[in-house]
Amino acid sequence: MPESYTDLYFPVLVQALVAMGLAAGLLTASFLLGKRVRNRVKDIPYESGITPTGDARQRFSVKFYLVAMLFILFDIEAIFLYPWVVVYRELKMFAFVEMLVFAILILSGFFYMWKKGALDWAEPDRSRRKL
Amino acid sequence: MSASFGFNAADLIRFLPETILTVMGTLLMVLDPILHRRGSHAFGHLSIAALVAAIGGAVYAYTQAGPAFGGMLMVDGFATFFRVLVLVVGILTILPSYRFLARQDAETSEYHALLIFSIAGQCLMAAANDLIIVFIGLEISSIASYVLAGYFRDDKRSNEAALKYFLLGSFATAFFLYGVALIYGATGSVNLTAARAVISGQGPGGPAPAPVFIGVAAALMFVGLGFKVSAAPFQIWAPDVYQGAPTPVAAFLSAGPKAATFAVFLRIFMTMFEPIGSGWEPLVWFSALLSMTIGNFAALMQTNIKRMLAYSSIAHAGYVLVALTARSQVGTAAAMFYLAAYALMNIGAFAAVSHLSGRGERYQNIEDFSGLGQKQPLTAAMLSIFLLSLIGVPLTGGFFGKFYIFKAALESHLVWLTVLGLLNSAVAAYYYLRMLVMMYMHEPGEAVENAEPLSLGLRAALILPALGTLLLGIFPTWVLEFAGKSAALVK
Numbered sequence: 344m345p346e347s348y349t350d351l352y353f354p355v356l357v358q359a360l361v362a363m364g365l366a367a368g369l370l371t372a373s374f375l376l377g378k379r380v381r382n383r384v385k386d387i388p389y390e391s392g393i394t395p396t397g398d399a400r401q402r403f404s405v406k407f408y409l410v411a412m413l414f415i416l417f418d419i420e421a422i423f424l425y426p427w428v429v430v431y432r433e434l435k436m437f438a439f440v441e442m443l444v445f446a447i448l449i450l451s452g453f454f455y456m457w458k459k460g461a462l463d464w465a466e467p468d469r470s471r472r473k474l
Numbered sequence: 475m476s477a478s479f480g481f482n483a484a485d486l487i488r489f490l491p492e493t494i495l496t497v498m499g500t501l502l503m504v505l506d507p508i509l510h511r512r513g514s515h516a517f518g519h520l521s522i523a524a525l526v527a528a529i530g531g532a533v534y535a536y537t538q539a540g541p542a543f544g545g546m547l548m549v550d551g552f553a554t555f556f557r558v559l560v561l562v563v564g565i566l567t568i569l570p571s572y573r574f575l576a577r578q579d580a581e582t583s584e585y586h587a588l589l590i591f592s593i594a595g596q597c598l599m600a601a602a603n604d605l606i607i608v609f610i611g612l613e614i615s616s617i618a619s620y621v622l623a624g625y626f627r628d629d630k631r632s633n634e635a636a637l638k639y640f641l642l643g644s645f646a647t648a649f650f651l652y653g654v655a656l657i658y659g660a661t662g663s664v665n666l667t668a669a670r671a672v673i674s675g676q677g678p679g680g681p682a683p684a685p686v687f688i689g690v691a692a693a694l695m696f697v698g699l700g701f702k703v704s705a706a707p708f709q710i711w712a713p714d715v716y717q718g719a720p721t722p723v724a725a726f727l728s729a730g731p732k733a734a735t736f737a738v739f740l741r742i743f744m745t746m747f748e749p750i751g752s753g754w755e756p757l758v759w760f761s762a763l764l765s766m767t768i769g770n771f772a773a774l775m776q777t778n779i780k781r782m783l784a785y786s787s788i789a790h791a792g793y794v795l796v797a798l799t800a801r802s803q804v805g806t807a808a809a810m811f812y813l814a815a816y817a818l819m820n821i822g823a824f825a826a827v828s829h830l831s832g833r834g835e836r837y838q839n840i841e842d843f844s845g846l847g848q849k850q851p852l853t854a855a856m857l858s859i860f861l862l863s864l865i866g867v868p869l870t871g872g873f874f875g876k877f878y879i880f881k882a883a884l885e886s887h888l889v890w891l892t893v894l895g896l897l898n899s900a901v902a903a904y905y906y907l908r909m910l911v912m913m914y915m916h917e918p919g920e921a922v923e924n925a926e927p928l929s930l931g932l933r934a935a936l937i938l939p940a941l942g943t944l945l946l947g948i949f950p951t952w953v954l955e956f957a958g959k960s961a962a963l964v965k
Contacts, residue, residue, distance in 0.1 A: 448496075451504050458507030 409461060420449050488542035488549040488601075490531035491557055495594035498524035502587035514581065518572050518931075521586040525564045525593070532557040532597070541603065545665055548603035548741075551960025555810055556600035556737040560730050563817050564593045567726040569935035570825040573926075574722050577833050578626070585625060589726065592618035596734035605654045605664040608738050612650070612702070615731055616643050623719040623727070635718025642701065642711045650698025656691035657746075660684075666746045670964070674749035685750060692747045692754050696761075699742075702735040705795055706764035709788045713772075716784035717838075721831055724780055725824030728787045729817040736794055736813055740806055743798060744963045751801045758799045759891060765792030766898040773905050778838050779827050782905060783820065786864060789902060790816050796895055797879045800886040806961035808878035811954050815871030815946050819863040822939035826857040829932050830925055837921035843909060845918030850925060854913045856936040861906045863943045866899055871946030878954065 388395055423445065431438050456462065486493070502517060502524075536554040541547065567589060575581040595614025602608040620643060624636025658664050660683040661672035668677070675682035697708065704712040716724040747754060769789025776782035794816075797809035830846070830853075831837050847854040863870035876899060883892045928936070946953060 448500065451500050455504050455507055458504075 406464060413456060413461060417449070417453065482542075484538055484540065485542040487538045488535045488540065488547060490535050491528040491561070491597045492594050494528045494531050495524060495590050495597065498527075499587050499590035499594060502583045502590060506583040506587075509583075515572060517581065517583040517586045518568050520583075521568055521590055522565055524590060525561050525568075528593075528597070529558055529561045532561065542601075545667060546604040546607050547598075547601045549601050551956065552737070552741070552810070552963060553601035555814075555957065555960055556733060557597045559733050559814055559817060560593055560596040560600065563726065563730040563733065563821060564589060566818075566821045566825070566935055566939055567722050567730070569931045569938075570725070570828045571722040572931040573929045574720065574828050574831075578720075580626065585622070588618045588622050588625075592622065592726075593730060596730055599734040600737045602738065603666050603741070605657060605666070605669075605742075608742070609647075609651060609654060612647065612735070612738070615734060616647065616702070619643075619723075619727060619731060622723045623715055625720050625723060629718075631718035632720065633718075635715045638711055638718075639715045646698045646701030646708065648698075649694050649701075653691040653694030653698065656687055656694065660687040660691065666742065670746045670749065673746065682749075685753065688747070688750055689753050692743075692750065693757065695742060696754070696757060699735055699739050700761060703732050703739065703791045703794075704765075704784075704788050705761050705791045706768045706788060707761070709765065709768065709791075712788055713776075713781045713784040716787075717778060717780045721780065721824060721828035721835065724784075725821045725828070728783065728824065729821045732787070732791065733813045733817055736809065740798065740809060741963055744801070744806055748801075748964060755799060755801060758795055759888070762792050762795035762799055763891060763894055765789060765795060766895055767792075770898050770902045770905075774901070776905075777840055779840050779843070779909075780824075780838055782840065783823060783827070786902065786905075787820060789898065790820070790864075792898075793876065793879055793895065796883050796888070796891055799888060799891060800879075800882040802882060802886055803958070803961045804885060805879075805882040806963065807954065807957040808875070808882045810957040810961065811871075811946075811950070812875035812879055814953060815863065815875040815943065818939040818942040818946070819860040819870070819872055822936060822943070823857060823860040823864070825932065825935040825939070826853055826860070829853060829928065829936075830921055832921065832924060837924075840909060840912060842919060842921035844912050844916035845922050846912075846925075847914040849918050849922045850928070852933075853928060853936065856940045857913065858910055859940045859943055861909055863947070865903045865906045869944070869947045871943045871950070873947055874950040874954075875946075878950075 384390060424442075427438060427442055498520070502520060505517070532554055535549050535557075536551070539549050539551070539554075542549055547553075568586070571585070572581075575585065592615050595611045595616070595618065598611035599608060599615065602611055620636055620640040623639045624632050626632035654664060657669055661669040661677070663669045663672065671677045673682055673688055701708040701711075716728060719727060743754065743758075766789050769785045769787070769792060773782050773785035773789065776785060790812075794809050794812055797805045797812065799805075800808075827838070830842060843857075846857070859870065863872035866872045866876040880892045880895060883895070
C-alpha cells in the first residue's frame, strides 16, 4: 500500500520517462543509422499506396455534417445510460420509470428526425424538406 | 441519500405546468411528420389549449405550494406569478401568429412545438431554487428561442438574427456557468437556500467564505443574466435579433424570456446574494442607468419600428433593474408588477406591427404607420393604448409600474437614480408620441392602404393585452397585492 502522494504517482513518472526515452531513442537511432533518399515519390502522402488525385480541399455534401451532428446527439444521449446502470439496483422502480421517460423523449426525437427525411441519403424529397 | 429519490405526489403536482408543456410540445413535434400538413390552424389551437391547461396546472400547483424535488424547485407565489405571466405571453404570441404564418405560407407544428418548449423552460426558471435547475431552464428556453429566431430559413435577416443570438447567447451562458462553478467552489452547494446560509456565515462549514469569491460569482452571473434581459452594456444583440426574427417571435423574445430571466435575477440576487447586497448594488445601479440611457437615446434615432421597440425594451429592462437596485421587498413587488405590465403592452405593440408588416415583412418602418387611424381605427386605438402605457401615462399599467418602481427606489434613498430615470422617461415620450402623430396626423401611405382587415386572432391579440393594460392601470391593487405578498423571497 503506497503511503504518500509521491509514492502514489511514482509509477506514473516512470511510465512517462520510459515513453519519452523510447520515442527519443528510436528517432535518434533512425536518424543516425537510416539511409536518406530524397525524390518526388518520397513527398507524396502515401509512398506505396494509392496515387492521390486532385485537391484535398473539395466541397462535401452537407448531408455528411447533418449525419455527423445527429450521430453526436444520439451518442451523447446514450452515455446517460451508463450512470443509470450503476445505480439501477439501488433505485429500482424509480430509476426504471425515469429512464422510460427519457427513452420515450429520445425516441420521439429519433422518430421526428427519421420521418423528416434527415436520414434519406439517396433522393431528397423536396416537399418534405421545406422549412 | 437514496431516501430523497422516489415518487412523491406533491412533487409531481408542483411540477405540473412543465409536465403538461413537455408532453404537448413533444406531441406537436411528432405530429408534423405524421400529418404532413401545413397551413392548418389546428396546431395553433392545440398549443393554446396546452397553454391554458398549463395555466390551470400552475394555479393548481400553487394550492399545493412548497418546495419540490428536495428543494430544487420552489413553488411559491413568486414562481406562480411568473409561470402564469410567461404562459399568458405564450398565448398572446400564438394569437397573432395564425395570420402571420399563413401569410408567409409557413404554418407548421414545429413552430408551435418550439414555442411550447421555450415556455416550458421559462416556467422551470420561474420556479427554480437551484443554480443547476436555473441553468437547465435557461438552456431549454434559449435553445428553442435561437431556432425560432431563425425560423425563416430562406431569409437572410432571420438567419443573421439566429446566428447572432446563438453565438452571443452561448457566450453569456458560459459566463453564468462560471459564476455557478465559483459558488459551488466557495459554498459547496448549488442550492440557493443552502448557499445563502453559507454566504451569510450561518452554514455548517463555519465562517463565511472570502467575499471576493462571492463577489466575482455575482458579477459573472450578472453578465450572463444581464445578456438575457438585454441590459446594457450587454444589449448589442437585441436590435439585430428583434429586427431579423419573425415579428411574433420578436414579440415573444422581448416578453417571455425577459420576464423569466428577471424572475431568476430577482430570486438569485434577493436570496443568495442578498447578504452581500451593498457589494453588488453599485454594479446594478450603473447597469440600470446605462440601459435606460442607451435604450431611450438610441430609440430616438430609429426608423425601423422593430428596432425602435428593441431599444425601448432595453430601456424598460433598465427600469426593472432600478427596482432591483432598491434591494427591498417593495422593490421586488414593483419589478413583478412592472414586468406584467411591460409584457402585456410590448406584446400588444408587436402584434400591431405583425398585422401591418405584410407578406415578406415588407412594411416595418415608422412611416408605414402613417394614417392608420383613418383606415383601421381599432388597430390604431389599441396601439395607442400600448404606446401610452409604454410612455407611462396615467390610467395604464405602465404608469403604475413606473410609479411603484421609483417609489421603491426613493424609499431605498436612491434619489439620483430616480431623478435620472424620470428624465429618461421624458426622453422616451418623444419617440412613442412620434408614432401616435404618424398614425393620426398623416395621410395613409402604401402600407396602410394595402393592409388586410383584422383577423379574429389578431383582434384578440390586440384587445386582450389592451384590456389587461387598462385593468392594471385602473385597478393596480389586484395584482400589486399578490406581488407584495409573494415578494418575500427569503424564507
